[in-house]
Amino acid sequence: MSSLQVGGAERFVIDLCVEQRAQGMEPEIISLGHHDDPLVAVAEELNIKVTVIRGMKGLVQLRLWQAYRRHPIIHMHSPSAVMLSLPILPFCLERKIVYTRHGAARLATNRWRKVHRFARRFIDSICFVSEEGQHIFHEEHGWEHVDSSVIDNGIAMPEEKDIVPHPQDGRLRIGSVGRLVSLKHQISLLEAIRLLPSDIQQKVEVHFFGTGDQLAPLQEFTQQHLANAEVVFHGMVSDRSKIYNCFELLAMTSRTEGMSLAIMEALAYKRAVVASKVGGNGVLVQEQQNGWLFDFDDSQKLAEIIQTALAEPQRLIEFGRAGRQRVLDEFSLQRTQQQYQKVYEDFGTSI
Template sequence: MAVNGGARVLHVLSSLKVGGAERFVLDLSAVQEQAGDHVEVFSCSSEECALDTEASKQSLNCILSSGDRFRDYKAVWHYFRTKSSKSVLHIHSPFGLRFFVPLLPFLFLLGVRIVYTRHGIAPLASKKWRLIHRFANLFVSWVTFVSDAGKKAFYNTHGWKESKLVTISNGVFVPLQVANIESTKLRIGSVGRMVALKGQKGLINAVSRLDATLREKIEIHFFGDGPERSKLEALALEALNDGQCIFHGMELDRDKVYGSFDVLAVCSEQEGLSLAIMEAMARRIPVIATNVGDSPKLVLDDQTGFLYEYADVENLTKLITQLCEDDELRRSLGEKAREHMIENFSLESANEEYQKCYQG
């Protein structure tokens, strides 16, 4: 277990809108509080969003931007200046870095340790971002990445010393008990923003290819929203039976989300270390995912789920058929998926790694 140093940690997010990085930060904050740190979250947006309510439920103080950058700087400066224990500014997005970059030298002189986590893999190669990162390099102690691909892209673009770059995989909460709604059908879930990159139409097309008898045994449950939703709804009406594809929209209750399906399908063209995959696996849900990005770290093919090549709808159809026809296989994959999360992707392990950055 991590031995936290009683640090005062201010996590910085772009906003409190629902997203994988934002969810992870709230979960990490809860673990850090339990381990002895004093933790608060600063949102660079003045807008109250869905996760603000979630943070309140876990008694985590979230500070929204006042809309006045100078006033925000003053508040953060005084927050750290009046604290005698070890202080950490932990920034979780490029926008957060840009937001606070003028304040970094002053916090650095106060002895505040600055940690910058990249949850994505975009290289940010424009002149503006290069200048921001060049300046921040003088004051940031560690840059952490949730994937080696993100670390490589950052190093190749910005050239920071490798000695201050480290990969720390996100962790996931593993519930002791899992709520599950009984169903006579195989329920396939999709969780995430509805954008073209996520390839959700592939799931609808794959199910539509099943023979009629097998197709009757399938339900699709979409959780999330986005610009592609209307197209997906139209495709579902055209390709599937009425009521076979359910669009739930945004849902914050994770027990409700993951209790609504038996298999998670991730059809993305690109994918980082997907929190949706991790949360499903932690709840004994096997995953079918595209063989892209960091998904193979999570979905061990034929062990915790199945991998297939992006846009290979024919293979996706075969994998769905296999899981629909073999209940025991589905249960076995789910058990191994949960074990994989406990052994390799726990929140406690992630916290231990971040504590090393906070303390040294």
């Protein structure tokens, strides 16, 4: 159960379903979004069954229960899915219920505390994509008696033939991939570009892939402060080869992050990464091996890294090779699916 809007968790759900189907399972995605959400079409193109449920709350919950009855395993991928399912959970005792927390936010309001206090009686296993997320959740909500594990996200690896080599043209193309929301803090990337000397700005391109409520503020900042730099807002793009072959360096500027699918995918496409030192970013990005790390909101340090990347294009190529090998070794989708399969099979239901 997941929305099919724009985000790494949503892409992961689709990839996981593809892998599960290859292993003989029959996954179905239940989405609480809209029929025209971008990733609904992606899932349908892959012949993954998608049921979109919308309407009045009571009717939605009835349809959810009808959908849940079709499957012995219910895997929820968002707190909102858990909250909406609360009245149904007592009727799902014969089903295995797994809850994956893809982020590391504390969910510390009274509302979320009540949701998780009730839900813990019916959820059999909770999974996290980072140790930080696991620690924060248990510190805030308890759940000491619920099976808990950390399962790294994994990705479907692109083939070598689908990876475009870096152009050696004296320019640096930087990509930002993800929702344009305050949590992702993309404004710090633009602030770093503003700190560059004007002659350096002219050699830098920034490509944003994604949509969200911060689109207008980011566009306004660009118009006011970055006349010398080329900044392109591509909107929602589903083709990952078009995204990652568009730049040489991925910039991840988030305030919090789990195990970023965007970072994994960039590494798989032999792209170096510069990322804020939060959540799972420090697990994926190894300093001076496949990229760089900087303190959250330190635009000055980010600007310095950008200048280094522009001056040393060969280093970007070396980082890219090392990054792809690491993803192959440690973050394959097959490995992730096998770990979830173990969660599905190892523990009984909440009866």
